[in-house]
Amino acid sequence: MHWIKGRVTRQAHVDIPEGTVEEEFGRRGFFGRVSHLYRTHAPVGWTKLEGDLRPHAFQTLELPGLSGDWLEGRVAFLGNADVTLHLAKLHTPMPYFFRNADADEILFVHRGEGRIETDFGPMAYERGDYLVIPRGTTYRLAPSAETAMLVIESADEVEIPPRGVLGNHALFDTDVIEVPEPQPPEEEAGRTEWQVKVQRQGRISTITYPFHPLDTVGWKGDLAVWRLNVRDIRPVMSERYHLPPTAHVTFLMKSVVVCTFLPRGLETGDPGALRVPFFHNNIDFDEVIFYHAGDFFSRAGVGPGMVTFHPQGIHHGPQPGAVAASKTKERTDEEAVMIDSRRPLELTPAAQSISFPDYWKSWMAAK
Incomplete structure (x- = not known):
């Protein structure tokens, strides 16, 4: 069913009637049913x-508690049961590894550059990168320049949306996505312990290993850490x-x-x-x-x-x-x-x- 009542335009967002403003009144975040209201005053x-x-x-870079530690210093500013948003700053490499057992993570690099080391291998990161980290991945960040990141924790799996009639290469060709290549971990003379901090139900547990925890020599499959830059x-x-x-x-x-x-x-x-x-x-x-x-x-x-x-x-x-x-x-x-x-x-x-x-x-x- 579709109704037209009163003074409207034939095409939404085009030739709005003089003396009115247009409001889009729609469901499902612009995906669902919709009406357009033409008002005499801005709502x-x-x-x-x-x-x-x-x-x-608010200015996230001014959030209290941004200490530079990845866990204690990444400060949440909005959240619910599905998603938590943080701002994090890092100045030096993390002294421990981290695994999020609660959520997938999307790290958006607002500024800085460096390296992320993961179960799948290491990758460089830079300004404008999205780093997508599946739940359960062990990783460590090692900035080479002061880094600030928007952190999106998602209780559900992060996926690429279908492109429909636009075709699979719209928005970005999946060939621009980068994934890590396994590399032997760097030798650290005299070191005998490595710690992995794991978040589950919002609480942190610490696992200590007598060997480097990122010791993968190969991997195959369609689930991995991946990187996409906004320029692509x-x-x-x-x-x-x-x-x-x-x-x-x-x-x-x-x-x-x-x-x-x-x-x-x-x-x-x-x-x-x-x-x-x-x-x-x-x-x-x-x-x-x-x-x-x-x-x-x-x-x-x-x-x-x-x-x-x-x-x-x-x-x-x-x-x-x-x-x-x-x-x-x-x-x-x-x-x-x-x-x-x-x-x-x-x-x-x-x-x-x-x-x-x-x-x-x-x-x-x-x-």
Whole structure:
């Protein structure tokens, strides 16, 4: 069934009726049933917002407790039963190895470079890398330059989404994915013990070995640690229609979606096409965006390392002036990681302590 009532446009996101703004009211994070509402006022034009529904913004690099230790110093800022988000800093190689028995991990390298040593072998890492680590993998990070990482812990398996009619080589060809090659571990004269710290049910156990735990000499199969850099992701674009965030999905879990926003051409093929994100209120998903680099032109006042958090049930979209400013832009210059969670996320005390108290006001007077 499909209904058309009142004053609308024939094509969503194009030729929005004069004097109105468009809101996308949709289910399943832009995958499901949808209606478009044409309002005379922006739904973010509030003057007061009370309660815990308000959106948040904060600088993750300023989270308290970022000590440089991989376990004690990676600080959680949002989470639920499906996913936990951390920011971690490392200055020196980890003195121990780590195995997460609770979750798959996606490590996004915000800055720095170095080496990750794993059960499957070692790999170099650099800025802009995604490192995907299956649950149960033993690994160690050895930075050669100060490293800051966004850590996404997923209770469900991390997978690559199907590309459908776009074909298997859309977004990125799987040939660009890198996996480790086994190498003999480096000799350490006089060392007789190696420790592996294992996380299970959120608690840490320590296993001590009289030999180096990463002693794999060969492996085969389709489950491994792998690396993907954002420069190898090729965004899907449309000159005449503003694509939803789901067009930029990089990783898919049962209840969590991870998207990568990258520099791309804007909708210059039709003067009536919307060039900024449409208003929406996250009916089924909480939305988190980690800003990595560039200029996120639909939102003022954000910079590298910052996070915005928009919970289900409250509108968001372009801030005042963003629509007018977009009329002269032909490309975006943004790099960001978006994490959408079906179940509501909770801010940790560490994140609450640095949340910008007036972020919710940044939409006021939007037209």
